[in-house]
Structure formats: C-alpha cells, structure tokens
Amino acid sequence: MLSATDNHKPESLVANANSSYFPIINNQIHLLRPQSGSGGSYTKGLSCLSWRFGVESNNVIGWKTIPVTCEDYIGHYMLGSQYRKDSKVITNEAILYAKSINLSKNGKDVWIFDIDETTLSNLPHYAQHGFGYVEPFNATSFNTWVGTGKAPALPESVKLYRELVSLGVKVVFLTGRTEDQRTVTETNLKRAGYHTWDKLLLKGKEFSGKTAVAYKSAQRKKVEEEYGYRIIGNKGDQWSDLLGTNTGLRTFKLPDPMYYIS
C-alpha cells in the first residue's frame, strides 16, 4: 500500500495507471495537523462539499488555506476514490474531445499540460503537510520535495498523454516551476511515464512577480504566435491555467481543493 513516506517508484505506478494507486489511507488522516486558515471568509456551518464546489467552479477564489473544518474532508477526498473518479470524468471528456476533432495533420496541433497536480501528483508531499497547509504555501518545503524528482504521475493524465501522442498531437508542458528546476523536472516527467514532449516551458526570471494567469497567457501566446502552433486543448488543476488569453480550443479543469494560485 502506498503511504506518504514510501520511496515512490513512479514507473511502476504508471504501469498500473488503470488501477487505483491512491488508495484510501485512513490511518494517514489523523496524522494531519490542524489548519489555521479560513479558506474563504466564513466557516460556520460550512459544507465542505459546497466549499469544494465553490472552488472548482471558480466561485471561491484567492484563498490561502483550506477551511479549518474541512481538513479531514479534503484529506479523505484526496486520498480516497472521489478525487480519482473526478479526475477520470474530466480526462474521459478530454480524450473523447481529442478523438472528435479534425486534427490539422501538419504537426502543429498541441496540447498544453500544467505539471503540478495535473501531470505529476505532489500528494505524497501534501499528505505530510495537511492538504492545503497549516500555513500558506511554503515554497522552501515544496521545492525540497520537487528536488527529489519523485512525484508520481496522475494516472489519468498519463492516459490522456498517451492518447494524444498516438493521435499525433504535440505536447507542451507549461509550469510555474522555475528554470532552475528544469533538469529535475525533466527527469521526473520521464520517470513518471512522459517520455517525449515538444516544449517544457518553465518560469523564467522575466516573469517573476507576475500572476500565473499573466505568465501562462504570455507563454501560450508565444506558443501560438511565435512557434505557430494551434492549441487544441489545455489541462490544468487551477483556473489560472485555463483563463486569460490563448487558452486553447477547449480547457479541462482537474480538481484541486488543496491550494489556490491566481
């Protein structure tokens, strides 16, 4: 059974992409530390399912931590079957869509993938940090985890990736990870089953301080206008992956109740 402290072998996880590799780990939940943040501006009597609906529909925005009363709920959601079921519904829609469109056959059709919580899963990290954090996002701790290069794939995204490659669609990874994380990210992607791609776009210093919406829009604009691609699809876990300009012909929002990036 996978636990947050296992030494992950992403290859074998990916080989079992159709099985549930994030089993329900009830014994992990009680290890989580209590949350101090509010995650939106009211918590009294809050339905955590409603909060999650609010987040995923882009109604609840700008939050720094998950609601204190929803820590157990989010933990169970992320480690249990519902997160994977939700990811499957989205990914099945994406695959059906990709198969349905007229590809240009000129090698210029691309699909944009975000990386964290889209292509790769940082659940082993977040499971040790309270699924949404005791405190707002801690970059040092997260970057240490990224540096291990051991993030497993989100199996649904590997499935979509393989379908796209077999359809002849090019893949572009567009991530908020920074340029200094290029090598470890490349290694991690390959270990997780993503063996080839056209571009891996990381955040350079020129985008420092810019929002994800601004940074990702600028990069997608470059993909379309400078590189001459047509973005047929765009998959991410944050609305900031999917809003702005040059968003692609269709976007797909994966669930992520753990953190919010504007």
Place this chain on the structure above:
Amino acid sequence: MLSATDNHKPESLVANANSSYFPIINNQIHLLRPQSGSGGSYTKGLSCLSWRFGVESNNVIGWKTIPVTCEDYIGHYMLGSQYRKDSKVITNEAILYAKSINLSKNGKDVWIFDIDETTLSNLPHYAQHGFGYVEPFNATSFNTWVGTGKAPALPESVKLYRELVSLGVKVVFLTGRTEDQRTVTETNLKRAGYHTWDKLLLKGKEFSGKTAVAYKSAQRKKVEEEYGYRIIGNKGDQWSDLLGTNTGLRTFKLPDPMYYIS
C-alpha cells in the same frame, strides 16, 4: 411541506428566505420517470458526484439530458439540502465581494442576474419532469409553466438582491426568456420578492437562433457601452451566462445539474 403539485405562494416562501423551503421530499423521487439520455458520452460506472463536478466546472458540456444512472442522485440533490448549501456558499461569496468593492456612487454600478434557476426557481416544474428531462428540453411544457408566473424565488438570490439594493447597486435581469413573456416575468419577479430593477432584458427576435453566450454578451455590451453602466457582478446558473464578453468584474456560478444551455 412543499410538493411539486402545491399551489405555490412565492411571497410567503420569500418571507422565509432564510429557512429551507425546498425540504427533502423523498416521496417525490420515485415518481420521476426514467431517463433515456446519456448526459455526456459514457455512463458505465459513472460517479454522479463526479459528473456534477464535471458540469459545474465547465468540463462536461453540450449535454442534452442527465445521465440515466444519475436521475435519483440529481433528484435528491435538487430537493435536498446540498443544492441549497451550494447556493449559499456561492451567494455568501457574492455578498462579501459586493460589500468589499469600492462602489462608484454615481448610480452606474450594476449587477446582472440571470432569471431561471438563478433569480427564480423552476424546481416545481422540473420535479414533475424528471430533473433534466426524459427527453431534451421541451419548450412548450416549460413555457406553459413560465406562463403561470408562479416560480418561487431562489432564496439565496433574494438575499443577494436585497443586499445589492441596500448598497445602491442597480439590478439588471438578463434572461433567455422571450419578449412575449415580459409581463408574466415582471409579475412573477415581483411576487417572488424582486420589487424593483433597472432593466429587464428579454430575448428579442433579432437574437433568434443565437447561442446564449452570443445573445447575453451582446446585451451586456449594450449595458456597458450604450447605457454606460459598470457591471460589477454577474450571477447565473449556466456558464453561458458568465462567458463571452463584458462578463463583469466578477462572476458567480450557481449549481444546475438539470440542463445545459450553450
């Protein structure tokens, strides 16, 4: 107890806007007829909660009926407490947002409300028609219901409406209802507790055949460019209420797993 066949008195429902006026009516559910549609392209092993997530996050689009296996689920959702809880979370966000912004004080700040399943609830109608229909949307049957003028308010939207009026924000109703339904819609809005508004924009013949996104974008553009308003907020149950141009400074998506309008 409210049932789908009661003779509704919207005024008294609105007076009790803070209580739950859509109680769980388990004995209604078995009266629903089975669904024949697919609601997306796959139903085998489908999680209805995942399907609902897919719909509300604008991932599952273009569906004509709800999935056959989700009829009971959607019925219980709509008549039970979760629909109301979800509506409350969204509306609370909207109220907090409205109170937080700097209003222009020149009487030119407006809020756009969609009508059906936003301002007014057609749940008494849909409860008799299988929550998403046995067959794709039936305009004749729906228009007969609209003609009664008896749709109750969605209590959360009355609450937001009152807050906005007290803040001095103007209200514009923008609906896919047609011009010939103006009088009954005005009567119904007033009966449901919406006593004043700046504009009631219905769909004229010139928009016949246009999508809701195109029609509503054109109307919002007119509101901003011709009437000189600033749209500070926009609330609807369909993504087609909230996408396109002139969408407003912030949008709020209410739940609606019963039907899809593009």
